[in-house]
Amino acid sequence: MISPTPGKKDRTVTPKQRVNTTRKLRANPPPMTLRPIDSNRQSPQDxxxxxRDLPLEPLEYCQKWVELSPEERGYRKACVEALAEATGLSPRTIENWGKxxxxxxxxxxxxxxxxxxLNQIRKLVLPTDLLQK
Incomplete structure (x- = not known):
């Protein structure tokens, strides 16, 4: 067979090569990318x-559940106490995690x-006077 460019091989793909390439792609699919949660396409359970599988960092937890603002005096102590209550660990252990x-x-x-x-469920289900106790 005469190649169009001297010194280079003809790069035509045969049907058998196409099938082999398709099989390789099926065996090793490209990694899936994470998509944002689309509330229209998923059931509430989904x-x-x-x-449930998304992690929640300690600072995010504190921003959500500690009633003081981060600039207020005593915020860090309140944050450590909230984390200790949520995790069952001692406040001293949590203080050793760094600033x-x-x-x-x-x-x-x-x-x-x-x-x-659980905090969200408590907030939705329990009356506010029971939460105070």
């Missing part, structure tokens, strides 16, 4: 399951997500 809780164990983010979910 949205809850998707949220921004950067040294926290990896599993804590999932524990905080569960605690956040």
């Amino acid at each position: 949205r809850i399951d998707a949220l 921004s809780f950067e040294k926290r164990p990896d599993h804590i983010t999932h524990s905080l997500r569960m605690a956040d979910t």
